[in-house]
Amino acid sequence: MKLELRGITKRFGSLVANDHIDLTVEPGEIHCLLGENGAGKSTLMNVLYGLYEPTEGEIVVDGTPRKFRTAGDAIDAGIGMVHQHFMLVPVFTVAENVMLGHEETKPMGWLDRRRARKKVLDLVDEYGLKVDPDMLVEDLPVGLQQRVEILKALVRDAKVLILDEPTAVLTPQETEELFRVMRALRESGHSIVFITHKLKEVKAVADRITVIRRGKVVGTADPASSEKELASLMVGRPVKLVVDKTEAEPGAVRLEINDLTVLDGNGQAVVDRVDLRLREGEILGIAGVDGNGQSELTQAILGLRAPAAGSISLDGKDLAGMSPRQILGSGVGFVPEDRQHDGIVSDFTVAENLVLDMVTQAPFGKRGSIVPSAVRDNARERVEEFDIRTQTIESPAGTLSGGNQQKVVVARELSRPLRLFIASQPTRGVDVGAMEFIHKRIVAERDVGTPVIIVSTELDEVVALADRIAVMYRGRIVDIVPPTTSRGDLGLLMAGVLPGAEHADGAGATRADTAPAGPVEAKTNESDATPGEEDPA
Numbered sequence: 046m047k048l049e050l051r052g053i054t055k056r057f058g059s060l061v062a063n064d065h066i067d068l069t070v071e072p073g074e075i076h077c078l079l080g081e082n083g084a085g086k087s088t089l090m091n092v093l094y095g096l097y098e099p100t101e102g103e104i105v106v107d108g109t110p111r112k113f114r115t116a117g118d119a120i121d122a123g124i125g126m127v128h129q130h131f132m133l134v135p136v137f138t139v140a141e142n143v144m145l146g147h148e149e150t151k152p153m154g155w156l157d158r159r160r161a162r163k164k165v166l167d168l169v170d171e172y173g174l175k176v177d178p179d180m181l182v183e184d185l186p187v188g189l190q191q192r193v194e195i196l197k198a199l200v201r202d203a204k205v206l207i208l209d210e211p212t213a214v215l216t217p218q219e220t221e222e223l224f225r226v227m228r229a230l231r232e233s234g235h236s237i238v239f240i241t242h243k244l245k246e247v248k249a250v251a252d253r254i255t256v257i258r259r260g261k262v263v264g265t266a267d268p269a270s271s272e273k274e275l276a277s278l279m280v281g282r283p284v285k286l287v288v289d290k291t292e293a294e295p296g297a298v299r300l301e302i303n304d305l306t307v308l309d310g311n312g313q314a315v316v317d318r319v320d321l322r323l324r325e326g327e328i329l330g331i332a333g334v335d336g337n338g339q340s341e342l343t344q345a346i347l348g349l350r351a352p353a354a355g356s357i358s359l360d361g362k363d364l365a366g367m368s369p370r371q372i373l374g375s376g377v378g379f380v381p382e383d384r385q386h387d388g389i390v391s392d393f394t395v396a397e398n399l400v401l402d403m404v405t406q407a408p409f410g411k412r413g414s415i416v417p418s419a420v421r422d423n424a425r426e427r428v429e430e431f432d433i434r435t436q437t438i439e440s441p442a443g444t445l446s447g448g449n450q451q452k453v454v455v456a457r458e459l460s461r462p463l464r465l466f467i468a469s470q471p472t473r474g475v476d477v478g479a480m481e482f483i484h485k486r487i488v489a490e491r492d493v494g495t496p497v498i499i500v501s502t503e504l505d506e507v508v509a510l511a512d513r514i515a516v517m518y519r520g521r522i523v524d525i526v527p528p529t530t531s532r533g534d535l536g537l538l539m540a541g542v543l544p545g546a547e548h549a550d551g552a553g554a555t556r557a558d559t560a561p562a563g564p565v566e567a568k569t570n571e572s573d574a575t576p577g578e579e580d581p582a
């Protein structure tokens with residue numbers, strides 16, 4: 046199916062999000078849309094999927110102009126979309142989710158489960174989309190939930206599939222699997238419109254690249270171009286793709302975690318006897334495959350989860366019993382991994398979101414009232430400094446593009462005096478230009494002495510920023526290594542395997558095999574060595 050967008054313009058009030066965009070998607074190609082935050086990519090895809098009506102322009106499918114008033118119209122025309130936030134029913138099975146709204150119903154209106162299963166299994170076979178049709182969606186990891194979304198589109202006969210930043214929430218392994226599926230779909234004549242900010246991914250799968258800047262198509266790029274070339278085309282200026290930082294000069298221990306254990310709802314340890322020391326002026330990267338206790342560790346530090354055992358102290362003060370509000374208020378900056386859920390209040394203005402929990406403090410609050418001029422002045426400064434693309438500082442934060450919402454959260458958290466800064470996936474969804482800036486600000490925060498914890502599933506990001514890397518596996522810190530450690534060894538540690546350790550049967554030894562009695566080795570690394578000393582670089 047050949048898809049043409051001709052002269053698509055989409056305005057929101059006076060803002061022109063898409064400005065006469067022409068885009069052709071040929072059958073059997075992976076077409077990458079590249080563009081800075083707020084460039085208009087998601088808006089264009091929402092127009093294509095019938096979620097927004099274009100102000101001007103037309104959509105042409107195989108030579109015939111079509112009008113999409115709803116997503117249903119787009120689906121009928123053979124277009125499918127996988128959103129970043131999945132639209133699945135957690136308590137339904139995979140087959141039920143795939144067939145929902147598209148049921149092969151029996152006379153009573155019941156879903157024909159047998160036929161639904163078969164249909165799903167056929168698609169699973171055809172495209173190598175391995176997923177068990179009988180599993181409940183709530184039990185599936187993110188990568189598999191995404192597959193269910195893709196299956197939903199395929200069962201509705203999608204010929205063009207829109208994937209809007211599908212890899213933002215995936216582990217590197219899941220990303221590889223997704224690419225395999227994307228290539229299989231391409232082989233079978235499907236087309237894919239792929240949005241990502243990760244230039245390596247663009248180079249790995251794109252057949253063609255269209256670059257959008259400030260609502261306009263500014264050109265096409267060859268997937269063989271270097272990452273540097275793609276980056277500057279994307280943001281309109283040269284971008285440094287490496288983090289500039291000097292050797293850390295760690296000072297006194299500021300954060301001390303002893304024997305910390307956090308349990309999940311089933312009583313399983315999700316953080317398992319963790320010991321950590323974090324010093325002034327250092328960045329500790331926490332690497333690990335998503336779901337190995339990183340989130341729960343940060344939640345425990347913030348008072349969002351009560352530990353089952355162990356202690357956490359900041360500057361010698363035990364944090365036990367303190368509420369998250371008190372902990373944040375005491376100078377702990379936090380960038381949560383899910384910005385939409387935990388980072389911003391969508392209906393509040395950009396200006397309000399830039400002060401949120403600081404609103405009772407000077408200069409934003411005085412004698413119990415908000416000082417609007419201080420809130421506005423702060424917003425203007427932050428918007429300028431962090432290049433937050435918003436129509437006005439009074440626009441609801443929910444109308445900002447995903448990357449710009451992320452900039453709001455980072456700007457707020459990095460703009461007050463901090464005693465500790467914790468950022469989970471700090472650059473998720475931001476473009477290469479904004480990433481360069483955020484990394485610079487994080488290093489600057491370290492250089493004024495703030496201890497920093499970065500949790501990221503992006504190994505590149507951890508390696509670039511961290512002065513030391515703690516690797517988590519199944520709730521344990523399996524090792525703390527310098528950032529010069531090879532990717533291979535980091536990968537092994539993330540899989541719970543100690544590099545170099547060999548079993549008699551040839552398999553690598555796991556940390557659980559070698560250190561079952563507690564986090565003694567991690568502790569030794571931590572407390573007995575000065576952080577600088579263990580880094581040979």
Ligand SMILES: Nc1ncnc2c1ncn2[C@@H]1O[C@H](COP(=O)(O)OP(=O)(O)OP(=O)(O)O)[C@@H](O)[C@H]1O
Nearest residue numbers: 057062082083084085086087088444445446447448
């Ligand atoms: N519902 C809306 N109301 C008002 N403005 C909107 C709305 N949706 C998007 N915008 C604005 O349209 C512009 C384009 O946003 P869009 O989400 O399409 O960008 P994007 O290229 O997808 O960015 P990102 O890479 O950050 O996801 C932005 O300025 C955004 O604030």
